Amino acid sequence: MMDRKNGQTAAKDTTRDGASERVVAELALAIHEHRLQPGAKLSEDEVGAIYGVSRTVVRAALQQLSHDRLVELRRNRGAYVAQPSVREAREVFEARALLEPRTARSAAERVTEADIVALRRHIADEHAALDRGEPGRALHLSGLFHIEIARIANQATIEDFIRQLIARSSLIIALYWQRRTAMCESHAHDALLNALASGNGDLAEDLMKSHLLDLLSSLDLRNVNSAPRTLQEALGG
């Protein structure tokens, strides 16, 4: 293990200390991009070996992720990528419906030229990822679009909540997405962007609301398998 650590030291020297933050970021990204599937076990030794840190650091990272509900900690049994239940899925979108439309309105009232440019960039990246056949990355970028809007609204507290909700949404989509509908949401993002650019708060609020409803309705939340999936299913897939 020491060898591996030394092998990664070169790449780590930018991160000086606070090694757990890097692990948090890497794991969160892997979950967001669906490289880690819901239910996957995150063994402390294994994760530590991969990133060249001790279990102490890994534990801190896992605890942090568990607070965002990306990871579920079971006492004496380890950490697993969370598997939101159908009920949790509904709750998350309920909360988003409560927070995001109003936030979009605030954003429309405060948005600057630079913000618009950044948002256009996000959308372009999203399309590019889709064209490259990286739906996981596209989904991640789609989430960042929402977070960017929250940032523009300039309410750090609400932004944090939205960030958590979007992270969980990523897991929910991994579990409950039904392929039927194509990934058409980029259209919704375009419309939102236009509303923001024109400073139309009413429209932005409405568009966000219906966008979230669309998203929710594209999920299959009939509680067919509301029970947590077994590890075997996750590993076999």
Place this chain on the structure above:
Amino acid sequence: MMDRKNGQTAAKDTTRDGASERVVAELALAIHEHRLQPGAKLSEDEVGAIYGVSRTVVRAALQQLSHDRLVELRRNRGAYVAQPSVREAREVFEARALLEPRTARSAAERVTEADIVALRRHIADEHAALDRGEPGRALHLSGLFHIEIARIANQATIEDFIRQLIARSSLIIALYWQRRTAMCESHAHDALLNALASGNGDLAEDLMKSHLLDLLSSLDLRNVNSAPRTLQEALGG
């Protein structure tokens, strides 16, 4: 230190493992009841000695508290009870205004007899604490009243957010409360309880909204001392 640990083992045997949760609870309670003032330093060794656990456990607890923004972690410099800025204070109440009125409406639509009984109990406890001259405890109970309403609304995700916001509100009140207005909010809680008991969602939502506005207006948020208070002031007080 070992002696102390053994000395507490008897009291700890109910908590089997997960020792950090107990530390989290104790520290959070101390903060909520204003026994720990904003800005107070939480040394790992010291906290560990008090609760008879190692720094490992204390660190886990502090990290958890920092995620709820009750504690601020500064790299290589330790953990301090958070000192929300004026801006954060406004943001917290903005978020509460977004979440709680709608939640109160939901609660009114779902409330049961047992819930009403529990809420009455909360209010009674709150009054009792005030009469006993324990304003810190009364404030804590007042927060629990809000959390109870969120619980009744049966949206665990939103409940968690509200829980965080109320925890932070406790710190905000510790910092920015202006004595002028008496602790009259119990009245507001009574009115809310009646609205809930009669199943009047509209009224509950309105009452919650104005209750939060009252609370906000009872704070002194002119940024007289928006800069974080010095440790000396905290210690000298």
Place this chain on the structure above:
DNA sequence: CAACACATAATTGTATACAACACTGTCGCA
């Protein structure tokens, strides 16, 4: 006397060691 530099002490960041618990497979018994 003020200001800087350095040595010292104290505290946090990380790694490792040991203990406690959970899971797995085997053996014995009905």
Place this chain on the structure above:
DNA sequence: TGCGACAGTGTTGTATACAATTATGTGTTG
């Protein structure tokens, strides 16, 4: 053969040791 007890193995929970960083106090120097 089926079920239960038990030991073995591996993983997590906690404590401690060491390294790195910061804060403090002292002495020197302009």
